[in-house]
Amino acid sequence: MHSFKKVLDLQHFLNRRRREGHRIGFVPTMGALHEGHLSLIRQSKLENECTVCSIFVNPTQFNEASDLEKYPRTSAADIKLLTSIGTDVVFMPGPDEIYPPDLDTIVNVDFSHLDQQMEGVFRPGHFEGVAQVVKRLLDIVQAQRLYMGQKDFQQLSIIRYMIKILDLPTQLVACPIIREADGLAMSSRNRRLSPQMRAIGPKIHQSLLWAKETLDKYRPAQISQKAMELLSEAGFRPEYFDIVDGIHLNKIEQFEDSDYVVACLAAWAGEVRLIDNMILKQGAKAGLSRTNRL
Numbered sequence: 658m659h660s661f662k663k664v665l666d667l668q669h670f671l672n673r674r675r676r677e678g679h680r681i682g683f684v685p686t687m688g689a690l691h692e693g694h695l696s697l698i699r700q701s702k703l704e705n706e707c708t709v710c711s712i713f714v715n716p717t718q719f720n721e722a723s724d725l726e727k728y729p730r731t732s733a734a735d736i737k738l739l740t741s742i743g744t745d746v747v748f749m750p751g752p753d754e755i756y757p758p759d760l761d762t763i764v765n766v767d768f769s770h771l772d773q774q775m776e777g778v779f780r781p782g783h784f785e786g787v788a789q790v791v792k793r794l795l796d797i798v799q800a801q802r803l804y805m806g807q808k809d810f811q812q813l814s815i816i817r818y819m820i821k822i823l824d825l826p827t828q829l830v831a832c833p834i835i836r837e838a839d840g841l842a843m844s845s846r847n848r849r850l851s852p853q854m855r856a857i858g859p860k861i862h863q864s865l866l867w868a869k870e871t872l873d874k875y876r877p878a879q880i881s882q883k884a885m886e887l888l889s890e891a892g893f894r895p896e897y898f899d900i901v902d903g904i905h906l907n908k909i910e911q912f913e914d915s916d917y918v919v920a921c922l923a924a925w926a927g928e929v930r931l932i933d934n935m936i937l938k939q940g941a942k943a944g945l946s947r948t949n950r951l
């Protein structure tokens with residue numbers, strides 16, 4: 658595996674690969690890698706001659722300094738994992754490479770309310786930071802395809818929108834959520850869970866399954882409220898459990914209002930904030946391709 662820390666060195670290498678006709682697939686991460694990340698890399702390897710994984714804990718997307726500080730950093734183990742699955746390139750830049758003082762990297766896109774709900778309410782400024790780092794990384798890597806996980810459903814919607822509005826020459830490929838055997842969605846943050854919180858972790862997935870099973874019986878608002886109660890009773894501090902249209906991300910009043918419905922939640926498990934989601938309904942009518950939605 659080739660490893661780069663400097664933008665110019667990476668670009669020099671990728672330019673050579675492009676001249677050989679190789680397509681570049683790109684998987685941006687913040688490290689502390691797990692099977693969820695690896696699934697994106699495997700998908701990219703199937704579809705491109707060269708797969709680049711970046712590891713960069715992006716300071717601009719953390720709205721709390723303590724969260725940034727506590728974010729797990731496991732670079733030696735990450736490199737081993739990436740090597741074991743045949744990743745072509747790992748890019749591990751420092752903050753000065755991504756945000757050089759003389760470069761304006763702010764993304765001036767109006768996200769048309771996609772960034773105003775759910776995570777946007779509880780993590781102000783988060784998506785500005787996400788858009789900024791993804792745009793900067795895409796400018797550097799110039800990938801044909803960008804692989805991101807449904808695990809971060811709202812992030813996926815925002816990046817899809819940014820690519821469309823800025824007319825970026827990159828195809829977004831959305832990949833399904835990888836879960837532990839007991840249903841807990843894999844996350845770098847899971848390693849910070851206390852044994853007690855890890856034990857109740859599967860209840861998050863169960864609340865989403867319950868929502869899917871009961872959508873014929875109740876209205877979305879009733880399901881949201883009941884799911885919040887279930888999560889509280891289980892020992893979490895839920896922030897939201899929203900049932901939204903999968904394209905516009907606005908809450909729906911009735912299931913008939915949309916043919917693409919997703920439940921998204923955030924809940925604190927002790928000191929660790931977890932997010933998860935599930936597609937509750939996905940009709941054929943919306944007619945979007947795999948790269949537009951899952």
Ligand code: AMP
Binds near residue numbers: 844
């Ligand atoms: P992160 O390192 O948390 O920024 O995640 C990097 C990429 O991996 C994002 O596109 C995430 O959506 C994706 N990802 C994280 N966890 C999972 C998972 N459990 N299943 C699938 N993709 C994931």
